[in-house]
Amino acid sequence: MFKFLVAFAFSLLLFVTTAGAQTGIPAAQQPQTEQGINKQVPSADKIEAAGAESEEHSTETHESSGEFDLNHVINHHLGDVRLWDVNIAGYNFPITKRVVMMWIASLLLLLILIPAARLISRNAIKRPGRFTGIVEVFVNFVRNDVGHSNMGHHSRSYEPFLLTLFFFILFCNLIGLIPSVGEIVITAGDFFGFHFNVEPGDVPLPAKLWSGITPTGDLGVTATLAIYSFIFIQVSGFVYQGVSYIKNIVPAGIPWAIWPIMWPIELLGQVSKPFALAIRLLANMTAGHLLILVFLGFIFQFQLYAIIPVSISVTIAIYMLELFVAFLQAYIFVFLTALFIAGAQHRH
Amino acid sequence: MELGQGLALMGAVIGAGLAVLGVGIGIGNIGRGATEGISRQPEASGKIQTAMIIAAALIEGVGLFGLVLSIIVILVKVK
Numbered sequence: 001m002f003k004f005l006v007a008f009a010f011s012l013l014l015f016v017t018t019a020g021a022q023t024g025i026p027a028a029q030q031p032q033t034e035q036g037i038n039k040q041v042p043s044a045d046k047i048e049a050a051g052a053e054s055e056e057h058s059t060e061t062h063e064s065s066g067e068f069d070l071n072h073v074i075n076h077h078l079g080d081v082r083l084w085d086v087n088i089a090g091y092n093f094p095i096t097k098r099v100v101m102m103w104i105a106s107l108l109l110l111l112i113l114i115p116a117a118r119l120i121s122r123n124a125i126k127r128p129g130r131f132t133g134i135v136e137v138f139v140n141f142v143r144n145d146v147g148h149s150n151m152g153h154h155s156r157s158y159e160p161f162l163l164t165l166f167f168f169i170l171f172c173n174l175i176g177l178i179p180s181v182g183e184i185v186i187t188a189g190d191f192f193g194f195h196f197n198v199e200p201g202d203v204p205l206p207a208k209l210w211s212g213i214t215p216t217g218d219l220g221v222t223a224t225l226a227i228y229s230f231i232f233i234q235v236s237g238f239v240y241q242g243v244s245y246i247k248n249i250v251p252a253g254i255p256w257a258i259w260p261i262m263w264p265i266e267l268l269g270q271v272s273k274p275f276a277l278a279i280r281l282l283a284n285m286t287a288g289h290l291l292i293l294v295f296l297g298f299i300f301q302f303q304l305y306a307i308i309p310v311s312i313s314v315t316i317a318i319y320m321l322e323l324f325v326a327f328l329q330a331y332i333f334v335f336l337t338a339l340f341i342a343g344a345q346h347r348h
Numbered sequence: 349m350e351l352g353q354g355l356a357l358m359g360a361v362i363g364a365g366l367a368v369l370g371v372g373i374g375i376g377n378i379g380r381g382a383t384e385g386i387s388r389q390p391e392a393s394g395k396i397q398t399a400m401i402i403a404a405a406l407i408e409g410v411g412l413f414g415l416v417l418s419i420i421v422i423l424v425k426v427k
Binding site: 328332 | 398401402405406408409412413415416419423
């Protein structure tokens with residue numbers, strides 16, 4: 001168990017750096033999409049936390065930014081923003097909101113999983129406590145229900161990868177559901193008369209450090225994860241079947257006459273698997289947050305007291321669904337990766 | 349808003365609606381199949397539930413492709 005988790009910690013660093021370099025690309029095309037609106041539009045999650053205060057926020061928004069614009073809110077909550085520009089050897093690696101949130105997610109993983117592994121490995125026979133128990137439940141779940149049920153005894157060498165994928169995606173999904181701590185700090189500072197100095201067009205420091213954005217809601221991140229699984233699938237195919245893997249991607253027993261048609265189709269199928277993985281995770285994480293924003297946006301759009309209970313209760317229901325989806329999508333991603341690896345290991 | 353933009357909005361939203369329609373039918377079928385399976389074999393309910401959730405998530409993903417496309421059309425193309 002300890003070996004797994006340490007291997008996991010190392011491969012995590014790899015993930016974060018690569019995913020970070022990927023994330024910078026789309027952000028470069030739309031620099032600074034949210035100039036100045038940062039402090040005016042209240043965080044949707046915050047309102048949910050304090051439903052009774054939402055009328056106050058409503059008037060505040062109305063006064064400060066004039067007309068309510070849902071596009072601004074969606075851009076603010078789902079759009080990526082460059083925070084710092086880092087130049088390495090002439091290449092630009094911008095540190096965006098999502099990169100910072102990924103770092104927070106991986107830091108939390110390191111802080112949670114390595115002590116858990118230490119505790120478990122100190123006395124493996126002991127009955128697990130609350131903290132180690134919950135980690136063991138997840139690790140055993142991924143090992144047995146995802147790895148072993150698909151690949152049998154071959155799953156052992158893939159478990160570090162599957163565990164890394166599962167925990168990283170899970171934490172990235174869950175961290176997007178926590179209201180932005182940075183913006184809460186800013187609002188509290190405004191309330192108590194302490195204002196953070198910002199240059200115009202820039203983001204205040206607490207909002208930079210914890211922007212509360214979902215890292216997996218970006219194609220750069222999900223595509224990076226999917227490319228990792230693609231590499232694992234293809235490499236395991238070649239390792240288990242040798243060069244004949246190229247031939248064996250076509251199911252056995254079909255007449256040789258339709259080989260010229262079937263082989264390109266199967267090749268396309270191999271490429272479309274990681275594509276579907278990436279889009280599925282991205283779409284699921286984006287759609288739920290968008291729904292929450294739209295339903296909370298009703299309050300500001302209609303400016304009615306009667307709509308508040310409706311939209312708050314619907315939002316809480318969707319939030320609960322999102323909690324479930326965060327776990328489900330991490331599971332689905334890992335499960336499909338294991339399924340595809342098992343498919344590549346054995347000829348059809 | 350011009351006529352073309354309005355038509356584009358309409359197209360995007362109708363597309364999203366059709367995608368959700370298909371997903372609804374699909375997940376409904378899965379739920380029916382799962383309940384039938386569980387009522388015939390209550391001892392296999394755990395396995396059936398797992399398979400049901402996986403299939404439902406796969407279908408939901410396809411529906412979300414459509415939703416994301418229409419959101420992209422609305423946010424990017426119709427300004």
